Amino acid sequence: MALLSKKDANLILDPLADNNPITIQVLGICSALAITAELKASVVMAISVIFVLGIGNVVISLLRNVIPSKIRIIVQLIVVATLVIIVDQVLKAFAYELSKTLSVFVGLIITNCIIMGRFEAFALGNGPWKAFLDGIGNALGYGVILIIVGFFRELLGSGTLFGIPVLGDPIAKTGLYAIGYENNGFMIIPPAALIVVGIIIWVQRSRNKALIEEA
Amino acid sequence: MGIKEKLHQLKLKYQGKKMAPAFNALHTFLYTPNETTHSGGHVRAADDLKRTMNTVIMALIPCLLFGIFNAGYQHYSAINGFPADFSVMEHFITWDNFWLGAITVLPLVIVSYGVGLIIEFIFAVIKGHEVEEGYLVTGMLVPLIVPIDTPLWMLAVAVAFGVIIGKEVFGGTGMNILNPALTIRAFLFFAYPTWMSGDKVWVHGAKEGLTKAGSTDAISGETILGYLAQGNTSDFTYSLSDMFFGFIPGSVGETSTFLILLGGLFLVFSKIASWRIMLSAVLGALAMGLIFNGIVEFGWIPEYSKFYGLMQFDFWKHLIVGGLAFGIVYMATDPVTGSQTNRGKWIYGFLIGFLSVMIRVFNPGYPEGVFLAILLMNVFAPTIDHYVIRGNVRRRMKRLKNATILPKISDGKAKELKVETV
Numbered sequence: 001m002a003l004l005s006k007k008d009a010n011l012i013l014d015p016l017a018d019n020n021p022i023t024i025q026v027l028g029i030c031s032a033l034a035i036t037a038e039l040k041a042s043v044v045m046a047i048s049v050i051f052v053l054g055i056g057n058v059v060i061s062l063l064r065n066v067i068p069s070k071i072r073i074i075v076q077l078i079v080v081a082t083l084v085i086i087v088d089q090v091l092k093a094f095a096y097e098l099s100k101t102l103s104v105f106v107g108l109i110i111t112n113c114i115i116m117g118r119f120e121a122f123a124l125g126n127g128p129w130k131a132f133l134d135g136i137g138n139a140l141g142y143g144v145i146l147i148i149v150g151f152f153r154e155l156l157g158s159g160t161l162f163g164i165p166v167l168g169d170p171i172a173k174t175g176l177y178a179i180g181y182e183n184n185g186f187m188i189i190p191p192a193a194l195i196v197v198g199i200i201i202w203v204q205r206s207r208n209k210a211l212i213e214e215a
Numbered sequence: 216m217g218i219k220e221k222l223h224q225l226k227l228k229y230q231g232k233k234m235a236p237a238f239n240a241l242h243t244f245l246y247t248p249n250e251t252t253h254s255g256g257h258v259r260a261a262d263d264l265k266r267t268m269n270t271v272i273m274a275l276i277p278c279l280l281f282g283i284f285n286a287g288y289q290h291y292s293a294i295n296g297f298p299a300d301f302s303v304m305e306h307f308i309t310w311d312n313f314w315l316g317a318i319t320v321l322p323l324v325i326v327s328y329g330v331g332l333i334i335e336f337i338f339a340v341i342k343g344h345e346v347e348e349g350y351l352v353t354g355m356l357v358p359l360i361v362p363i364d365t366p367l368w369m370l371a372v373a374v375a376f377g378v379i380i381g382k383e384v385f386g387g388t389g390m391n392i393l394n395p396a397l398t399i400r401a402f403l404f405f406a407y408p409t410w411m412s413g414d415k416v417w418v419h420g421a422k423e424g425l426t427k428a429g430s431t432d433a434i435s436g437e438t439i440l441g442y443l444a445q446g447n448t449s450d451f452t453y454s455l456s457d458m459f460f461g462f463i464p465g466s467v468g469e470t471s472t473f474l475i476l477l478g479g480l481f482l483v484f485s486k487i488a489s490w491r492i493m494l495s496a497v498l499g500a501l502a503m504g505l506i507f508n509g510i511v512e513f514g515w516i517p518e519y520s521k522f523y524g525l526m527q528f529d530f531w532k533h534l535i536v537g538g539l540a541f542g543i544v545y546m547a548t549d550p551v552t553g554s555q556t557n558r559g560k561w562i563y564g565f566l567i568g569f570l571s572v573m574i575r576v577f578n579p580g581y582p583e584g585v586f587l588a589i590l591l592m593n594v595f596a597p598t599i600d601h602y603v604i605r606g607n608v609r610r611r612m613k614r615l616k617n618a619t620i621l622p623k624i625s626d627g628k629a630k631e632l633k634v635e636t637v
Contacts, residue, residue: 180366186406195380202384 004133011133015141022145023201024211027113032146033193035105040162042150044091044098046143048106050136052083053115057135060123067124076119077110084109114142149196157187236339240346264388268351270487274478275355275468275545281461282468283320286363287312289464290419293434294427307462319419320467323358326367330374331357338383349388349395349551350378356396356545359468360538360586361403362416369410373402393593394552397586404581412581414441417464436464439536440575443524444582458535469541472534479544488548491557492564496543497534499568504530507576525576533572542585543568552593556603563599567592 004012021027035041059079060067067075088106091099099106109115118138123131154160159167159176168175170183186192205211222242229235243265288307292298298306331350339346357374377399382391404411415421418436425434439453453463461471469475482488507526510516516523534540547553547567554563567588574584 180368182369182407182410184372184406185408186402189405198380198384 008130008133011130012137012140015134015137016144017141017204018208018211020141020145020204021114021117021138022142022197023204025114025117027117028142029194029197031105031108031112032142032149032197033190035102036146036149036193036196037153037157037188037190038101038163039147039150039154040098041101042146043143044095045102045105046139046146048084048087048091049109049112049114049142050139051087052080052109053118053135053139054132055135056080056083056115057118057123057131058128060119061126061128061131064124072124073116076116080110080115080119114138145197145200148200149193152196153187153192156184157192159183233340233343236343236345237336240336240339243345265348265351267487268348270485271352271482271545272355274481274487275352275359277474277478278359278468278471278541279320279324279355281471281474282359283316284308284312285461285470286316286319286419286467287314288462289417289436290315293418293421293436294425296427301462315419319363320358322367323361323365323370323467324355326370327357327374328354330371331378334375334378334383338387342387344387347388349382353378353396353399357399360396360400360466360541362411363419363467364416364422365403365410369403369407373399373406376402389551391551392597393590394546394549397546397590397593400586401590404586408581412441414438417466438465438582439463440525440582443528444521445524455532455535458532463536465536466538469538472540475540475544482544482548488544489550489553489560489564491560492548492553492567493543495561495564496547496568496571499565499570500533500539500543500572501530501568502565503569503572504528504533507572522576525582533575537575537583538585539568539571539575542571542589546586546589547592552596554596554599554603556600558606559596559599559603562603563592563596566595 015021018024022029022032031045035045056076056079060076063075063079084107087109088099091102091106118135122134126134151161154162155166159165159170165175167181168177170177226235226238226242229238284307287309291311301307328350331354335346335350357370357377361370377395381393381395381398382388385391410416410422414437417438418434421434421436426432427434439458457463458472460473463470479488479493483490483493507528508530511523511527516526520526543564547564554560567585570588570591571585574587575582578584578587
């Protein structure tokens with residue numbers, strides 16, 4: 001029994017790989033660079049965007065026939081701003097430390113190109129169920145890349161995963177550090193995220209040649 | 216049957232196979248291939264890519280040898296104290312110095328070449344093109360611009376990063392935007408700053424806490440720039456001739472301005488490197504140095520400022536300390552990443568010198584800026600060339616507009632002239 005029709009399933013699966021918002025459309029790069037130094041922050045950011053985009057897409061889709069097209073951007077902004085404020089407040093209430101790490105970047109979900117892009121390109125022209133799947137799919141595609149980047153940056157940059165040391169203790173010189181290994185400070189700074197994203201794009205394109213544009 | 220014929224027969228056997236590029240690389244490195252043109256109206260010149268690279272390596276060998284001796288000299292002098300009446304033959308060119316330098320510097324060279332060439336070979340085999348000679352120079356530059364005690368695995372990681380991200384992703388030799396050797400240096404600097412800066416990394420053994428002879432003081436080997444960045448103004452233990460001839464701590468092969476100067480002249484006269492870039496970079500560095508000296512002269516900066524020490528440093532002395540000379544002669548002149556137009560080369564070089572000294576003075580973490588300045592200008596080089604060419608086109612358009620062109624009698628009507636550009 002198929003839970004979703006093939007078309008609906010593609011709405012979720014496409015953005016995960018062949019139409020990934022970050023690696024193919026190159027949207028939402030700013031937050032991918034800024035908050036991926038730690039895996040935990042990446043995961044929370046991914047969940048926040050899934051929430052905002054999933055619900056936002058449904059709301060816009062429901063309102064699509066009543067929004068005058070001249071002011072649709074303003075309406076979209078209000079919807080996304082409301083949702084982002086909810087996320088922000090929840091984080092401040094239940095995960096204060098984390099919300100400090102994410103700082104302005106939760107607020108900046110409002111300006112994340114992926115969200116406005118999906119509202120404009122999909123939610124305004126499709127029903128709520130399809131819009132919901134599309135929102136979840138794109139946010140997942142975004143989140144997957146964030147988590148991959150966060151994984152490598154935290155592992156190589158700090159030697160930890162979710163804040164737990166996995167390579168040994170750099171000060172007491174145990175584990176890998178005993179044989180002279182050192183954390184790579186370059187991975188902590190945002191340009192490293194650009195390079196990791198670049199490598200993901202490279203791997204993806206060499207696996208699927210159809211993605212390469214003609215020069 | 217000589218090696219040459221044997222290699223040639225093997226080459227025919229491997230033709231069309233996957234490993235062919237790797238084999239061909241070895242073959243052309245040793246001998247001229249048989250497929251070269253022997254007759255006909257072709258321009259034939261000896262200075263192909265391989266010869267160009269080898270010429271640069273020849274210019275680098277004196278720096279490498281000096282670096283080997285200097286490694287030993289700095290190490291033993293830090294332990295036993297600098298000799299009072301220094302003589303080159305007695306204190307510098309000794310077996311002890313050479314031996315210590317050889318066992319610390321040569322591993323850097325081997326790792327640099329080993330890792331870099333393996334990656335080049337792998338990429339050549341995957342992509343099915345011939346191995347390019349571009350890495351020959353990079354592989355020699357890298358060990359010369361890192362501190363002596365750089366751990367070998369760090370160097371290996373950095374070389375892999377520099378060759379793959381700095382060069383291969385752009386399409387290999389000749390397509391890279393950034394100088395690969397400097398990409399490697401920059402990667403090391405940002406990834407492992409504790410191994411790349413400070414006063415403990417420039418002398419072999421200092422990082423491990425080696426002590427002076429007959430005392431418990433740890434040895435240290437501050438560079439002159441590091442000393443100035445601390446806010447000190449004078450009283451070096453090093454004389455001017457030490458700085459010029461290179462008997463000072465620093466990265467392995469960059470200390471001897473004298474040998475770099477000779478190498479630079481060799482490159483200029485063999486027409487490998489551009490004298491325009493070198494000269495304008497020197498002028499740029501002097502200009503920035505003069506500005507800083509002027510600021511100090513006019514009393515616009517208080518003595519307790521943390522920039523005071525470096526700002527009051529005589530402007531021309533910037534040329535003989537740190538990596539400025541090495542960067543200008545061997546890195547800024549890289550034909551791939553530098554500007555291509557003559558006017559562009561003047562701008563490109565001048566800004567490299569100018570920015571190097573500026574970054575050197577204002578960089579709070581690390582009093583050196585040559586590699587950052589060159590990398591920045593590498594990025595701007597195509598833009599500079601673009602505007603130089605556009606300016607040229609505009610000038611010629613204007614000349615054409617003002618020119619009176621007499622119609623040819625045979626044509627009847629003058630053809631509309633088009634401007635030929637570039």
